[in-house]
Amino acid sequence: MANVKRSPWLLHYDGSSCNGCDIEVLACMTPVYDAERLGVENTGDPMQADILLITGGINAQAEPVVKQIYDQMPRPKVVVAVGICACTGGVFKDAYNIKGGADTVVPVDIYVPGCAARPQSIIDGIIQARELFQKRSEEHDAMVKAGLTYEQYKKMKDEEEAKKVAAAKAEEDRREEENNG
C-alpha cells in the first residue's frame, strides 16, 4: 500500500446541484482535461470508492443518501465539496429545501470554489485529495499494524493532540512568565 495515492477511485454524487458542477466534474474526465492521467478513475460503486466528490447543496431528500454513501465507503476516505453550492449553499442558501453546504451532513476535507467550478480547480482539488488520501492511508496502515479499531485509534490520536496542545500552552506560559519576570 506504499503508493496508494497514485490510483484512488473517485465517486461523484449530486446533492442537489444545478448540473453545472456535475458536468464540469465529468468534463474533467474527458480528453481535454483528462484527470485520468493522474491515476484517478470514476466509479459508480460507493463500496470501493476512496474520494467522494459532492456537488450542490444538500436538500432534505438527498441527506440520507449522502450519509449512506459516506458510511458505505471504506476507510480511509476523503470528501471534496465541488462548487460554491457544496461549500456553503451558494445562491440557494436561503431556499427552503436546502440545508446548506455538504459539511452540514458529512465532514468535508477540501473545498473547491467556483460557480460552476472550473475543471482546472476541480483537478487541483483532486490532487490535494490524493495527497490527503495518501497521508490517511499511511495512518490507516499504522492503525491496522497496532491492532486498534478506528475508534480506539482516534481516541489515541485525540489524546496525543490534546497533550501536544497542553505542552505548547505550558511552554507559552513559561515564556510569558520569563518575560514578565
Added chain:
Amino acid sequence: MAKKRSVVPFGPQHPVLPEPIHLDLVLEDEKVVEAVPNIGFIHRGLEGLTEKKDFRQMTYVIERTCGICSFGHGLGYVETIENIMNVEVPERAKYLRTIWSELARMHSHLLWLGLISDAFGFESLFYQSWRIRERVLDCLELTTGGRLIFSVLEPGGVLRDINKDQEKEILKQIGLVEEELKEVEKAFLLDYSVQTRLKGVGIITKERAHEIGCCGPVARASGLSYDMRKLGYEAYGNLDFEPIISNDCDSYARCEVRIKEIHQSIDLIRQAFAKMPEGDLSVPVKGFPKGECFTRIEQPRGEAIYYVKANGTKMLDRFRLRTPTFANLEGLCEMLKNCEYADVGILCVTIDPCISCTER
C-alpha cells in the same frame, strides 16, 4: 404458468444517470410492464426564492436552475419581465442573445451525444463528442467569461458585446465543429451496432406524442413540427430555418434530429452574424414590473414556459417554470412500457432528461 411480477428500483444513484432520478420498474420476467418515476432528489425551492431576492437578482438565480440550459432559462425570465414592462430590446442585443442561445444548444446536444454513446457502451465516441463540445465552450468562455453559467443577461438587454475578433474566432471554431461532427456522426448514424441499439426501440407514435404533450426533439422525432423558435422571439423571426423532423418515432430518430439540429445551429449562428446590426447593448429599465405574463422559449430539450406575476414592488409575487423534461417524462413512461429491461438505461437518456430543471 402465470408470469411472476417483480419490482426493481432503478436509481437514484446509477451509472448511466448523471443526475439522481428514481424509477420503480415493474417487471414481468425481462419485460417492463410499468414504470413509476419518483422525483424530488434535487428540489431546492428555487421558485420560493422570489420572496427573498428582488427581480434583478432573480435573473442570476434562475440562470442557476440548470447548468446546461442556463442561458435559455435566463432568457425566458428576462423576456417575461420585458414583456410585462413593455421594454423594447435593442436589435443588436437580440442578435447577441440568439447567438448565445444557439451556442448553448450546440453544447447541450453534443453533451447528449456523449451521454448516449456512454449508455450504449461506446466510450471513445463519448470522448470524441465531449472533445468537440469543448470548442463550443471555448467560444462561450471567450465571449461571456463563463463556461456554463454566463450571467450576461439583464432585463433590457445584454451586458457584454461580441467584437470583430471574437466573431472571427467563433466562426472559425464552429467551422471546425462542423467538420469534426461530420466525422463523428457517421458512427452514430451508420454504425451497425449502434443501429441495433437504437432502431425500432422506444417508439412514441405521432398521435401519442401529441396526446401526452411531448416537446422538443422528442416531439420532432415523432413527426410533430413543433419548434418555439418559429414564434420569432429575439432575432429568430429574421432568420431562415425550418424545424427538423423525422417520422421514424424511435430512439434512432431522436439521435438523428439532434445531430441535424447542431448543423442547423451552426447555420443560424452564421446567418445571425451576417445580419447583426451595430448599436446599443441595452436600454435602461426603470421602475418595477406590475402585471403577469407567460413566455415560451425553445430550450435545447424542448419548449419551456415561464410565468411571472408582479405586483409593482421590487419583489415578485410568483415565478413559475414548466420545463421540457417534465413534459417528456410522460413520454419516457410510455416508452418504458413493454421494453426490455436492458434498454431502460438508453431509453432514459434518449429523452435527454434534465432533472435539476424539472425539480428546481
